[in-house]
Amino acid sequence: MSQLGRRKFLLYSSTGVLASLLLKGCADAGGGDTAANTEAATTETAAADGIKVGILHSLSGTMAISETTVVDAEMMAIDEINAAGGLLGKQIIPIQEDGASDWSTFAEKAAKLIDQDKVVTVFGCWTSASRKAVLPVFESKNHMLWYPVQYEGQECSKNVFYTGAAPNQQIEPAVDWLLENKGKEFFLVGSDYVFPRTANTVIKEQLAANGGTVVGEDYLPLGDTEVTSIITKIRVALPDGGVIFNSLNGDTNVAFFKQMQGAGLSPEQYPVMSVSVAEEEVKQIGPEYLQGHYAAWNYFQTVESPQNDKFVTAFKSKYGEDRVTNDPMEAAYIMVYLWKQAVEQAGTTDLEPVRAAAVGQKFAAPEGQVTMQPNHHISKTVRIGEVREDGLFDIVWSTEGPLEPVPWNQYVKETKGFACDWTDPNKGGKYKAA
Amino acid sequence: MNNETGIAIKKKQQRNKLIETGTIIALVIIFAVILPAVIPAFRLRLIGRFLSLAIVALGIDLIWGYTGLLSLGHGIFFALGGYALAMHLNLQLPEGQLPEFFTLYGVEELPWVWQPFYSFPLTILALIIIPGIVAGLIGYLVFRNRIKGVYFSILTQAALLVFFNFFNGQQEIINGTNGLKTDTERIFGVLVSSPGVQRAFYIVTVISLILIYLLCRWLTSGRFGRLLKAIRDDETRVRFSGYDPTGYKVLVFAISGAIAGIAGALYTVQTGIITPSIMQVAFSIEMVIWVAVGGRGTLIGAIIGTMLVRLAQTFLSESFPEIWLFFQGALFLIVVTVLPDGIVGWWTSYGWHKSRSLLGLQPKLATYPSLVEDPELQQERETIAKK
Amino acid sequence: MSKILEIEDLTVSFDGFKALNNLNFSLDAGELRVIIGPNGAGKTTFLDVITGKVQPTKGRVLFKGKNLKKIPEYKIARMGIGRKFQTPRVYLNLTVRENLDLVCNRNKNVFPTLFGHANNSEKRTVGGLLETIGLDSKANLQANLLSHGEKQRLEIGMLVAQSPDLLLVDEPAAGLTDEETENVGALLLSLAQSHSIVAIEHDMEFVRQIATDKVTVLHQGALLCEGKMDQVQNDPRVIEVYLGETPE
């Protein structure tokens, strides 16, 4: 009998808990003002004839850490546009879906956004893997994705607009700068997935062409926190110091920098150039460990421009003084504006006209002037920053002006000489340039 | 207890059987005929995916529900099947051309493991055989030492992690984290993502589910199935009856692995991509909860459980992404503590109460070392320890 | 008469404790032997060694002249040794008939079991056994619905279904009512016509019922005495062990 009592008790208590959770969910959706929860609120209040756009990022799982920041930036841009009267006289209605850090979920949710919600465009993805996963969906449905993160290149889809850096707008200049200023011997460290692997393939070719050498490389599983063996390898390969090129992602960076410092690999002797460490990550790792190391980006919070001041101020006042802005957030922010301008120019949200109008759009972004190129990538300014004590970056080097994007890598044999141009029906995604 | 009750029970069993058959036919009609007609294509694709997950749940029920082996590593076999088919689809290219992703890593020659996948029949064979063999091998190495219970679970979980790392790390062979996509590939010359092909896959999934259900029914109903239950309930006794449980466990684990392989292949083509993330620890444990929710050792429960949990997940994570983990966690707790026999078990024990009243009130063991104090078990342990 | 079971100098120790100590024992084919002894005399370990569950520390066990060392349990079972456990161990989630059928299976390898069906002779055996153990009316009942005595009988039936040459029976009367005990006794006696049997038992009434041949008394892992029931009953060593003193 007491057995039964306990069962019932548990049953009731669990239903109770579930009910409360469900209600909490509703309450969140109704009252919360964080990015993750605005969807329902906006949907309810907006006019029925608003413009629906999809926002597809991981709100849960490992990638949620990074992707929610991008969502914040996208929501800020949308709110700004809506506050300024909307687009074509209508409000923009963002519909959020959670990719849950799982690539097949991304594909599933992309299809849902397009087929069921009938969004006019999707802003989304962070990892290359998630982009690659949704790519077939967008291509087969001939829909439109805006992608805000720097990536490894070697891709040029008609259905994607890339507002993050192509390798030649981040990795290549960084390597050149290191060769010139820091040394010829490189050790490559990366997370065990596609971006670091591809990036390092590119770097190896580039170094071979420009007189540098790769003395070693190693990859860590995503989320791994034991980097002792890598540090040993670095010390064996570079006994007297040298350059470390770091494309580690997420949590592993924390372990890497903490343990680098513990092992006495100082930034003077072993400068680390990171391509996935921005302000947000510096905050999470702790600037104490990073001070003196470098990162290559198109945007830093410390960029001095009126647009950036406005962006940073707006962001902080919306999400809190302790928040920082970073490159992917800025790219996410500007892609919403680029799309908005394209829609305004096309005068419609229909896919083809917008796609055509998008090319050539200019925007005075926080990082400086950006222009959407015929290859669906944007021209961007490249910067190299050194981590300061306060966790922000001193910009130690930058290009004169925006650099043209080159999606097909010119150091790699297979893609050398190829280019991409979606404005010319004869050229398309991959053609042999003259 | 007299003869009459025996007959009554037999009648009840017949009635149960009738109900089961009825349910299955109804489900088949709903899923194979009605749903494709009324549901939008992408929702149908979703259902198709759930159904392929139900297939792997059947495999788990076979080993967990009937044989008492809790595998937390079924993601391995699921992924192997998925990769096999995806590799075939990725090879539907003009002569001499390599799948596109190879160029990212400067690979110029097709790795040898890809060669057999040019052939469609070989691929179909491989997606069943390879997971089966891998499962059999893992099973053999574990079972022959009489490692069982949680040790088996932990080892399968570790194996899963190893496979995950391996697949993630092998960019040059199978594209690492990015995995293989299938939507833009062609099968028999038609685009995989086209509605016709997808519908065909859906129908194939429904048919496979039925066939595998029947296979599992067959496996679990005859002498073999009774032996599985016997192994689950009292392995030592089985040994003293002259059977060698190792062989049976290896075989049933291999079959379960092969079933997972089929499920993985069907899931992959209806998802459009297969990546190592399918081998994440969480996903494989989730498979177990589908079976647990439905009711282990019932087969039909595995299917019901999968559908319900996945639907709940889709609904909840669409509406409140934050809630899903809470919900899922609670589900594990509830199923284990309040509903140990799942929905089907609850239904049969209360719905047909008295006939199986014992099922729902599984006596809880008073204390954990009561196992240790069982002299039979103790001596067995000591023997094993001595080896 | 040939020896079906011979045990020579058998010692089994667990962590230094000698459960069996230089035990010598032999059993004629066709004999029914009852083993008695106070608690902790090593009776159950004795069965464990014969069935391969426990490996001897020293000494050897010969079954039909073959040394059983390092032979796995299932092979020993196939050689013709069947064992009934102290508490009945039947498969609770199977019906009575299924329980018997499972053991009755002639070829116990994986694939024959998977593809094979019970042939007519096996079906007949099962039917006959159901009658022998008096459970034919409950053949389709799940074993967990049986009473304790019925389970005991079922397990003995399963033993027989295995058609072993040697039956090892551990306390078949434990927890049974008088009537059930008598039934089981009669069952064992009838089985003794065609099998060699070793039975371990405490219940003296029961022992008297079935001990038609010799009785063996174990004490502290060794053989104390052996003989007909009335011999054993009056053996001063046995009385000493059981009562702690010689009766005045």
Added chain:
Amino acid sequence: MVITESIISDRQSTDLMLQVSNLNVYYGESHILRNVDLSIPAGQMVCLIGRNGVGKTTLLKTIMGLLSPRTGNIFFGDRSITKLTPDRRAKSGIGYVPQGREIIPRVSVKDNLILGLEAKPEGRKSQESIPEEIFELFPVLKTMLSRMGGDLSGGQQQQLAIARALMGKPRLLVLDEPTEGIQPSIILEIEAAVKRIIAETGISVLLVEQHLHFVRQADRYYAMQKGGIVASGSTAELTQEVIQQFLAV
């Protein structure tokens, strides 16, 4: 044969240390104890006899709370303990010396003894030492304090088990076959110790025993067969016939 009822009825319930009435215990489907009634007067030693497997140990385990009866009541003093957990029963004053001694094997003799203090109603104090009386009763233990419990011989373990039970100052000592598998010389020591304990502390004892010599030390006996009490009386009346029927081979 059933003469128990009269015994219970003609005693005042107040001076009964333990009273068990109408106890029925099952192992699964198997009916182990059938309608058992038994009582132990305060300050007396009661012996339970019967062959192996008749349910004596089961009865003791039920009294200790290790098994729960399907029906029946157990009164300790004037309080029902039927629903208490074993540790509460121990704390209320029952010291248990189980069959097979159940010494904690990988714990030293001293610690085994100290564990006996757990049963004191007020609980164990941090720095409590072992009273000398224990060593007076069982001198052999004093020399073995640092040995592991599992390394002792059977007889030493038995002495340790009794000593451990006494550490908690129980009002009732429950002994399950204290002479089983032990050399005759030590049996006598144990017997003497038990007698001395009764004499010095006035404790009640429930003893399960096979050895006639020991059985005769008791005030009363109960004989069990097939899970039920079939005879009882004063040990002085323990006839050869009864012994032959319930104890001998």
Added chain:
Amino acid sequence: MSTLIEGLFNGISIGSVLLIAALGLAIVFGLMGVINLAHGELMMLGAYATFVVQNVFKPLGEPWFSFYIIAAIPVAFIVSAIFGLILERGAIRFLYGRPLETLLATWGVSLILQQFVRSVNWLLIICLGIFCLLFFGGMQLLKSRADWESMRTKIVSLLLPLAAGVAIAFYFLLSQNSALTNAWFSARNVDVTAPAWLRGGVEVLGFQMPYARLFIIALTILCLMGVYWFLQRSAWGLRIRSVTQNRTMSSCLGIPTAKVDALTFALGSGLAGIAGCAVSLLGSVGPNTGQNYIIDTFMVVVVGGVGNLLGAVIAALGIGILNYLIGSGTLALFLTTISAPQSMIDFFLFFATSSMAKVMVFALIIIFLQIKPAGLFPQKGRTAEL
């Protein structure tokens, strides 16, 4: 020589992280036979506790801040131990003897804990508090009634929705207040920065031993000694050992076994908390922190054998050293120096990355288990129907 020492040190430092993470697990598994898949999440809670302590100490400034880590250790222990206690009392105690169910239940708990640190805010805490106050308080009040036993089910079924309803109502009432609904930690990683004296390292024989590693090694040794002392010398330790070795007899001696269970589990959980504090010095602190350790630590327990601390120590160090030797390529290098066959060198070079080293180590574990299926120090409770 220095390579040897370096290899040894690095192996030991990897092993000590494994060991400190596995210690609590080994205790809970070894003493209670409970598989706790939420162990990683209890570590995570410890890491978050460290983070909170760090932030409490921050305003105090130097020199106080430097010692926050010392204060964090007991706090982490207590926080995790309390959660462990709740877990044991709330779920696990119903599941003793059913290890597979325990495994699933604790996995569920681990999911809940992960989401809990993501979403926890004042409002959630307040509402949980209200619920507990109403529900458990009400139960306590009503317990004194004479007909409690018979009314129990009814009371529970009445009180539960009532309490839940009030709590939810409160939630709605207060959910507009953003000060209450701000998540404490959010899904993002938080930064735990080692105090200055734990950054950097000491130079020995040409390579640097990181202070943080030395600290963890010392902490591991301390924990081992502490656990050893607790189990061998303290009153509750004696009770725990007694219950583990002979549960029924222990209860007959008057030891409250349920309390011992709860305490043992709390101890194991608390050790997980300390481990969480330790690993926060090396890696990231986020909702997923625990997941990274769980399988490695289980391997330590499986290899070490259950219920024997020495086994866990040897297994952790062994796995750590192997992992290092294979992963860093030291082994391949060594083979080159003794001019081993090229194929062998190539073989080890193939595994000389961090990902592949794990593959190799697992293969070795499987091989090891073929020889010793019950681990290094088998004890009863192994390979059997746990």
